[in-house]
Amino acid sequence: MSLEVYFRPEAERDIEDAAAWYEKQQEGLGSKFLDEISSTSDMISKNPDLYPVIYRRTRRAIIQRFPFAIYYRVEKTAIVVIAVMHGSRHPRRWQKRTR
Numbered sequence: 788m789s790l791e792v793y794f795r796p797e798a799e800r801d802i803e804d805a806a807a808w809y810e811k812q813q814e815g816l817g818s819k820f821l822d823e824i825s826s827t828s829d830m831i832s833k834n835p836d837l838y839p840v841i842y843r844r845t846r847r848a849i850i851q852r853f854p855f856a857i858y859y860r861v862e863k864t865a866i867v868v869i870a871v872m873h874g875s876r877h878p879r880r881w882q883k884r885t886r
Contacts, residue, residue: 789832790861794868798857801871805855823850824871827857835861845869 794802802824810817827850830837838848841858848857850871858870 790835790864790866792828792832792859792866792868795870798868798871805853805871805873809853820853820855823852824855824857827851828868831857831859831866835859835866849874 802821806817806820808817809820827848831848835846838846841847844860845858846860848859850856854874855871856874857868858872859866859868
């Protein structure tokens, strides 16, 4: 059974900003980034417990080919994505969103 993945507005902005940056670096790279986000989101939907809990109830799924991770929580009826951030960002940046 798959759960629906819901992206908070802040997480959607994270994705949009990163995709735009990648697209500026190389044409088509932003689309490839979005494809990896979609692929990882599908994996999370199908198997939400696959990725480790790293802070309170928040889990982290590392994205393939890009130095980003999806930070999410498994709720009763859906998966809530809190942030999509570059691996070099300080954890406090996304941890503030978990409150």
